[in-house]
Amino acid sequence: MLTFNVDDGYLEGIVRGFRSGLLSSSQYMNLTQCETLEDMKLQLSATDYGNFLANEPPPLTTSVYFARLTERLVADFAYLRANAVGRAGKFLEYLTYAYMIDNVILLITGTLHQRDASELLDKCHPLGWFDAMPALTVATTIQDLYSVALVETPLGPYFKNCLSSHDLDELNIEIIRNTLYKAYLEDFYRFVTTELDDVTADTMKAILEFEADRRVINITINSFGTELSKDDRYKLFPNFGKLYPEGAARLARVDDVDAVKAVLEGYPDYRHLFDTADNKTLEDRFFEREVQLNKFAFMSQFQFGVYYAILRLREQEVRNIVWIAECVAQGQRDRINNYVTIF
């Protein structure tokens, strides 16, 4: 705390500036009152987004909204990365690994099915860009793909513990994605708790443990009715979090959603996830809890948790605006209020 501002004080001020630019609940209400996408563009021009749709030829579509909003998010994140030094730079790199994993899996699947290289590269998430991505598309065999991914990306260590190129052939691609993500989460958790100061650790531990528990619950529910064995399911669970070790062990054995509910009864934080009182889906409740934890990250000063929080909150804002745009464009206003308010 005493010397935090030497290297990271400027960026903290910038991130808090981004935070105060997030849309408030009254601005969301204004957006839901809009009749057309053009109206929404007018409303958004009064916010921090300004004239981001100024050069778009009419007619506007929701995919244009999504593309421009994501572009703005990526530009802001690139500014942070350009100005970060030392541990802040390393922390921001860790944030991009999740997107890199998605991109690598997308490229591997696409290349194996002989899709067009430029089309694949367009579909990749810009936050997970690494220099060797075009090289991944020209690889022809599994071995090549594996060695390029291993060598050129910082994801190498995550491949090492779990997979060989032999596995890439046979295992389901989703299992590979989940194994990589598990290794990434565990590495990020280790980084945050051992190499950074305790204020960051306090904030990020709560967020990462929720992320781990969310993956446990999602993997469990998604594996019902598939041929994933219970041992394989347990192998995909991260080794930290409130549900680890007993909850995870029990969830690895269950077979239906009622049993999941019974297991989660013992955890006060997750008991409400399966309430059927209002018609929110499990995903919505997870997003709400995530937004709540990320808002807490701004309660402390002199820590890095705010970088993670602003990225997630901006993503949630993009999801919200695109949801409202979809409802407005299709004229279906009954579920237009299903977005997650942030402030």
Next chain:
Amino acid sequence: MGALGYASSPAAYAVYTVAATIVIGLYLTLTGYGESFDVGSYLLAISPYMWASTGIALAIGLSVVGAAWGIFAVGASILGAGVKAPRITTKNLVSIIFCEAVAIYGIIVAIVFSAKLGAVSTYTAASYFTGYAIFWSGVTVGLCNVACGVAVGLTGSSTALADAHDSQLFVKVLVIGIFGSVIGMFGLIVALLQTGKAPDFKV
């Protein structure tokens, strides 16, 4: 290799120092020169000018360290928060002024004390008193100002960020920094009290 590693570890150095002290102590005692290890006469042999000058150096030096620490903490935050909210940049300079006041306490003390320096032909008890008083006053004001500078600087950084978010918070959070700046004032007062009775160095 393990033995060599142990031979240069910090624990090994501590053991060597203690062993050497015991050997030298026993040698002096057993050869009848025990009284030559005299802390009192060593302290008296140090000139009071040395004490006084060191005190003045610590007064201004440590005060400036505290002020600088506070100023960089506030400045980085004003810079970052001012990108989104440029209106805060002028108002928050008051936090920097509070940090600067800390350095001013140090220089007041240094100037007042350096006025007490002069030439003496022999050291009297009064000159020793002045030397010690100025040294410890300098340490007092210096350390107090380091603490004060850090406190005002970190709270000033929070003030800038709070102001950028909501301008009604500015005065409320600034009050915290104002309370912090009183710490430096305490150091100044005690330092001046310590040397209040110390006479100037004179023949």
